[in-house]
Every structure is written in structure tokens, then in C-alpha cells.
Amino acid sequence: MTTKLHAVVDAIGLPLRIKPTPGHYGDCPQASSLLSGLKGVGHVIADAAYDADHLRAFIASDLKATAQIKANPTRSSVPTIDWRLYKERHQIECFFNKLKRYRRIAMRENIDRIHGVRPSRIRYDLVALNADRP
Structure with missing residues (x-):
């Protein structure tokens, strides 16, 4: 069993939201739940895994932002x-x-805890990760 971590970071790389999902879940379906409710978003920058017309429409209508998403190679109109x-x-x-410095998260050890039993552990590691930032 594998796990993916989906994250939203701000312009300087600080985490705003993070969401673990089972590894077989697609990337794009997670994006709207991660992005919903964010304020002051100017641009959403994502890779080709997040390239979908419905996500681009969500970003334009709900967030009032521009989507800077690399086109999926299979897309006919770029x-x-x-x-x-x-x-x-x-x-x-x-x-x-x-984040890979913290093996417990990077290697998805104790996956049952990541999926809800101990989300405070992820928050603690994220705080520790940013403690040395200027």
C-alpha cells in the first residue's frame, strides 16, 4: 500500500495545506478540495498531473486566479x-x-497515523521543518 502527499505552499514555499491520500488516487481530483477557501491567490502553479479543464475553471471562477498549469502531453489544445x-x-x-528529511513522512511509515489517527505528528514535523527559516 502506498500513499501520496498533496500539498499547497505559498510563494516562499511555506505549507498552507497538506493532504495524504492512498497511492492509487489521482492527483487532479484532490486539487479542488485543497484549494477551496484559499484567499488572496493570484496564481495556481501546478504540473501536468493537475491539467484538467474543470480545475482550470474552478481556479478562474472560485479563486479568481490564473492557472499556470503545464499542459498534459495528451491534450489536443494547449x-x-x-x-x-x-x-x-x-x-x-x-x-x-x-520534507524528505523527516523519514517518517517521506517513507510514509505508520501510514495509519498519517490517515487520521495522528495528524498532529505531520503538523509538528512541518513546524520543525520551517523553524530554521529566516
Whole structure:
């Protein structure tokens, strides 16, 4: 059994929301629940796994933001993307790289706890992860 961690980070890479799901769940269906209710969002930057028309519509209508999502290679009509903004996606990659320092989360050990019994452990590790930031 595998697990995925879906996360939303701000412009400087600090985590806003994190959601663990079973490994066989798709990425895109998790996005709207993670993004709903966020305030002050200007751009949503995501990789091709999140490329779907319904997500782009949700971002435009509910968040009043622009979607900077790399097009899925199988898409026939490719939406425009601001590649300068898309480069900021490295913030989420850096976040997951730092998260790997904490083996318990990176290797998904004690998966039953991650799925709800002890979510405070994830929060504690996320606080510790950002304690050394300037």
C-alpha cells in the first residue's frame, strides 16, 4: 500500500495545506478540495498531473486566479502558460525535498497515523521543518 502527499505552499514555499491520500488516487481530483477557501491567490502553479479543464475553471471562477498549469502531453489544445511564473513551481519541489528529511513522512511509515489517527505528528514535523527559516 502506498500513499501520496498533496500539498499547497505559498510563494516562499511555506505549507498552507497538506493532504495524504492512498497511492492509487489521482492527483487532479484532490486539487479542488485543497484549494477551496484559499484567499488572496493570484496564481495556481501546478504540473501536468493537475491539467484538467474543470480545475482550470474552478481556479478562474472560485479563486479568481490564473492557472499556470503545464499542459498534459495528451491534450489536443494547449492552453497558454507564463513560463516565467511556472518556474516558481520549484517552491513545491523544494518543500517536498525538505520534507524528505523527516523519514517518517517521506517513507510514509505508520501510514495509519498519517490517515487520521495522528495528524498532529505531520503538523509538528512541518513546524520543525520551517523553524530554521529566516
